[in-house]
Amino acid sequence: MAKSLTIGDLVASPVLGTRMxxxxxxxxxxxxxxxxxxxxDPGRWLQPHELLMTVGMCIPAGSDAQRAFIADxxxxxxxGIAIGDHGFAPPLTRALAEESDERGFPVLLTERQTPxxxxSRMVASFGAEEQSMGVLRLAKLYNVAGRRELxxxxxxxxxxxxFSTSVTVVDDETGCVVIGDGAVAPASGRRRPLRTLRPTHLLLENDEFLDGLSLVHLSQVLEVDANELLQAAVDHVERGEEVLARSLASRADAGHALTERWGVERPGYQVMVTECEVAARVPLRLALDDSPxxxxxxxxxxxxxxxxxxxxxxxxxxxELGLVVGGSAVHHDEGDLGGAIEEAVSExxxxxxxxxxxxxxRGERLSLLGRSRSERTHIVQSxxxxxxxxxxxxxALRETLFAFLDHDQQWxxxxxxxxxxxxxxxxxxNRVEELTGRSVRxxxxxxxxxLARTAWEQFALERGK
Known part of the structure; x- marks a missing residue:
């Protein structure tokens, strides 16, 4: 691959009249x-590794605005940016220079007599070989794209x-990796928005030789791939939510719904319960994995x-998602789904x-824990x-009592x-003892x-309906 032209090459050229x-x-x-x-907002119209040339009309005035301009x-x-000395640019502030220096983002000044x-011609001539290679890569891109498996x-x-770079497409809402390695992508890194059925963006690393034209075509291929994967995942999530709702609504319907979903007669199953700041992250991540x-x-x-x-x-x-998880025992009767959820919540x-x-x-749940709503209500209230x-x-009193029980009566x-x-x-x-007539000793x-503490979680959920 040809050596890439650098900002330093432009500054060093004696005929360009351009300085740092x-x-x-x-x-x-x-x-x-x-x-x-x-x-x-010229960053919208240029691609990575392209030099912005301006007489200064796109540069805002003022320290804060210029700092944000360089950051964008x-x-x-x-x-980098090359500013022509034509008298149209506002005064360049110290804030602009500080932001530029901090980021290592080159701001160049080009003499008035340099067109x-x-x-442009120096950049084009220097990259002629790379441009030819880019055209060949585009032809190969569509050849490869048409022959891939799911x-x-x-x-x-x-x-x-x-393209000799990592390719990662990330769902904006959940951070889930739709295309690429890993479960959830880091928040940092250069992002390129993609046009997909859910908002996503492309993260690239080591894209030094990925020119703007290649990036546009690569993005288009990835948008098609991401839409296919996301549509399947969204359908997967919706069907799963429907099955869970049907199974909880009717014990008689539970077996049919889960068996139909999993394709196995009376399958052994386990319920897991967790909490996640982004509600859609867990179901979308598992659906993208094609998990049952x-x-x-x-x-x-x-x-x-x-x-x-x-x-x-x-x-x-x-x-991998860093979640705290409680699991039920293994159940074989699909009608026990509600009890399995209670076990998982407790754990x-x-x-x-x-x-x-x-x-x-572990072990069997005591009958005193209440297998029906009325039993749980009676235990909690009594x-x-x-x-x-x-x-x-x-x-406040109830939460302190529960914390006391959860921490093995350790004050x-x-x-x-x-x-x-x-x-x-x-x-x-002491107030708990006075109000309930029971002693924590x-x-x-x-x-x-x-027993009341164990029944409380489901009691609270049912009371909220």
């Missing part, structure tokens, strides 16, 4: 093309190898029902309270009494978890408190 104003640490930036532009050009991936076409579209590797998992939202938490054969893969993906709360990433339900209400004072751990002084915890628990009463 600021951003000298960017002398080695590659220049693949040069364009003249006087429109506002750099984040668009431009090689911009001289800069897995190759998802990985993006054939295109990455063709069925996902849905309950009480602000993400519920994932997974056939046993796929449990390991889903656990690894949720761990999730345990794991979260104790700083664990994963906790799985044990907690006024603490089951919605008054903020009662809520100091409870105080830290509640961000309270130890004496405040003692005061609140008696084993029998602790057992009753724990």
């Amino acid at each position: 104003h600021s951003g000298a640490s960017g002398l080695n930036r590659s220049v693949l093309w040069a364009h003249s532009c006087e429109l506002q 050009l750099d984040e668009a991936g431009l090689a 911009f076409v001289a800069l 897995a190759e579209k998802r990985s993006g590797r054939p295109l990455a190898e063709l 998992a069925v996902c849905g939202q309950m009480g602000g938490r993400q519920v994932v029902a997974v056939p046993v054969a796929a449990v390991k893969g889903v656990r690894l993906r949720l761990d 999730y709360l345990f794991a979260k309270a104790r700083g664990q990433r994963w906790r799985e339900f 044990v907690l009494g006024p603490l089951a209400g919605e008054d903020p004072k009662m809520t 100091n751990d409870t105080a830290r978890a509640q961000n309270l002084h130890r004496q405040s915890v003692a005061y609140r628990l 008696r084993t029998q009463h602790l057992a009753e408190f724990w």
